[in-house]
Amino acid sequence: MLYKFLFMMSDQYSFLNVFRYITFRTFLSFFTAFLLCWWFGPKFIRILLRKQVGQSIRDDGPQSHKKKQGTPTMGGGLILLGLLAPALLWMDLWNSLVWSVLIVTLGFGLIGYMDDYFKVSKKNHRGLSGKLRLAGEFLISGGVISFLVYSNQIPTLVYFPFFKHLAVDLGFLYIPFAALVIVGCANAVNLTDGLDGLAIVPVIICAATLGVLAYTAGHVRIAEYLNIPYIVGAGELAPLTAAVVAAGLGFLWFNTYPAQVFMGDVGSLSLGGFLGIVSVVTQNELLLIILGGVFVIEAISVISQVISFKLTGKRIFKMAPLHHHFELKGLTETKIIVRFWIISVLLAVLSLATLKLR
Numbered sequence: 001m002l003y004k005f006l007f008m009m010s011d012q013y014s015f016l017n018v019f020r021y022i023t024f025r026t027f028l029s030f031f032t033a034f035l036l037c038w039w040f041g042p043k044f045i046r047i048l049l050r051k052q053v054g055q056s057i058r059d060d061g062p063q064s065h066k067k068k069q070g071t072p073t074m075g076g077g078l079i080l081l082g083l084l085a086p087a088l089l090w091m092d093l094w095n096s097l098v099w100s101v102l103i104v105t106l107g108f109g110l111i112g113y114m115d116d117y118f119k120v121s122k123k124n125h126r127g128l129s130g131k132l133r134l135a136g137e138f139l140i141s142g143g144v145i146s147f148l149v150y151s152n153q154i155p156t157l158v159y160f161p162f163f164k165h166l167a168v169d170l171g172f173l174y175i176p177f178a179a180l181v182i183v184g185c186a187n188a189v190n191l192t193d194g195l196d197g198l199a200i201v202p203v204i205i206c207a208a209t210l211g212v213l214a215y216t217a218g219h220v221r222i223a224e225y226l227n228i229p230y231i232v233g234a235g236e237l238a239p240l241t242a243a244v245v246a247a248g249l250g251f252l253w254f255n256t257y258p259a260q261v262f263m264g265d266v267g268s269l270s271l272g273g274f275l276g277i278v279s280v281v282t283q284n285e286l287l288l289i290i291l292g293g294v295f296v297i298e299a300i301s302v303i304s305q306v307i308s309f310k311l312t313g314k315r316i317f318k319m320a321p322l323h324h325h326f327e328l329k330g331l332t333e334t335k336i337i338v339r340f341w342i343i344s345v346l347l348a349v350l351s352l353a354t355l356k357l358r
Contacts, residue, residue, distance in 0.1 A: 022215065022235050029086035029239035030246040037082040037250025044081075045254060045261050048072035071259060074116045075251060076267015080109050082247025087240065095236045096153055097281050100144050102240075104277040107140040108186055109270030116264040127265065134183065141182040141273070145175050145280065154231065154281055161287045161354040164227055181285045182276030188295035189272030191302055191321045196259035197252055198323060198337050202294045202344040203271045204248040209291055209348045210278045211241030216355065217282045226355050229283045237278060244274060257334055291351040294344050298322050 018024045049072055083105070091098055115127040148154045156174035160166040170177055193199035216222045218235025251267075254260045263271075272295070279288040289296055298321045305320035317325040326336050 022218075022238055025090040026211075026215075026239045026242045029090045030242040032086045032089060033082040033243040033246035034250045036085055037078055037247050038253055040081070041078060041250060041254050041261075044075070044078045045072055048074060048261065071262055073120070073262040073264040074113070074266050075255065075261035076109065076112065076263040076265075076270060078261075079244070079247045079251050079263065079267055080106065080270060082250055083240070083243045086243040091239050092236050095233045096148070096151070097231075097233045098236055098240060100148055100153075100281060101237060101274065101277050104141055104144055104182060105270050105274040108137060108273030109266050111136045111140075112190075112265035112267065112269035115269070116266050119265075137183045137186060137269075137273070138179055141179040141277070142175060144277065145178045145182075148281065149175060153233075154283070155229070157229070157283065158285055159229065159283050161290060161351075162357050164357075178280045178285065181280055181288065182273055184299070185276035185279070185288060185292060185295065186269045186272030188292065188299040189275070190265060190268040192295050192298040192323070193263060193268040194321060194323055195327075195333050195337050196257040197255050198340055199268060199271075200248050200252050200255055200263065201337075201341045202292070203275065204245050204252070205341075205344045205348045206275050206288075206291050207241045207244040207248065207271075207278075209351055210275065210282065210284070211238045211245070212352065213284055213287075213355075214238050214241060214278060214282050228355065231282060234282055237281070241278065244271070257337065287351055287354060290347055290354075293347045294340050301325070 087093070087098070087102060093099070111128070111133055115133060119127040149156060155169075156171055157167045157169050158174070158177070160168075189199055189203060192202070214234045214237035216226060217228060217231045218233060218237070220230050223230040248271075251261075251263065255263065275288065275292060279285055279291075284291075301317055301322035302320045304316055308314060308316045318328040319325055323336050323340070327333065
């Protein structure tokens with residue numbers, strides 16, 4: 001917490017008073033994360049290559065992906081590094097909401113790392129057992145949410161977007177509901193991570209939007225003006241979301257088509273968990289369905305494909321997740337990626353519009 005030390009010296013040096021402002025530390029967090037990922041990225045990729053941490057490609061996947069076999073994976077570790085450094089430097093680590101987000105993000109990242117490790121060591125795409133992975137995700141998210149609820153850090157209310165006063169109190173059922181939101185978001189991002197840059201840009205857009213929502217929810221006057229729940233300490237999540245945005249941009253520098261590195265499950269699960277927990281602590285669980293619409297559609301395409309095949313023996317899509325369906329229909333990889341990015345931007349604007357409509 002370098003900023004705390006600098007702020008304590010503001011009595012002697014008045015210009016250090018700027019560290020009290022969340023907006024200033026948000027900018028510091030952003031540039032720290034980006035420069036760290038951009039500078040360390042090439043070294044990180046060389047380490048992965050030296051350790052032969054290569055991506056395994058599905059045999060039943062699009063044939064165009066065969067050329068990606070062996071591309072370094074587990075690049076999400078670079079993003080987590082870009083997140084942790086600003087957290088230690090510019091954020092209030094006495095804030096329990098910050099720790100809750102970090103625990104979920106790093107915990108899901110650890111599960112993703114184990115999944116990637118098994119994939120790399122066994123040279124297949126299956127990785128960690130699905131049941132074991134889900135059990136770990138629910139344990140982490142459920143534990144964090146239970147702490148936040150029983151310590152009165154967050155209410156058990158679920159707010160509906162586009163309605164000013166519509167909210168439902170789930171009581172003790174809120175804990176499994178919130179855990180499901182986090183786990184569902186993490187795995188939806190994981191399913192979306194199939195093309196170069198496809199997942200990271202929607203994550204960046206969602207994180208930036210949630211950063212705005214966190215800042216407004218943590219500012220008593222803005223929250224009152226917009227008629228949204230005021231959440232003590234939520235504003236401190238703005239520098240954290242800025243770090244994810246910047247680290248994501250730094251990673252995209254190397255992940256853009258043709259990718260030099262993939263994020264792997266260590267990246268997709270941790271980032272999805274991050275989006276899920278931030279939406280929960282800012283009381284935007286249902287809004288996440290709109291904001292993360294790209295991830296939702298990708299997950300629904302997989303679920304519906306599996307259900308249809310088991311019940312009827314027929315497939316709805318040529319291949320799931322949805323981006324593979326479009327690939328097999330003849331769309332180029334870059335066209336699919338950019339169009340998904342555009343949709344993410346539109347959904348983010350729609351999500352921000354709900355602030356004034358409440």
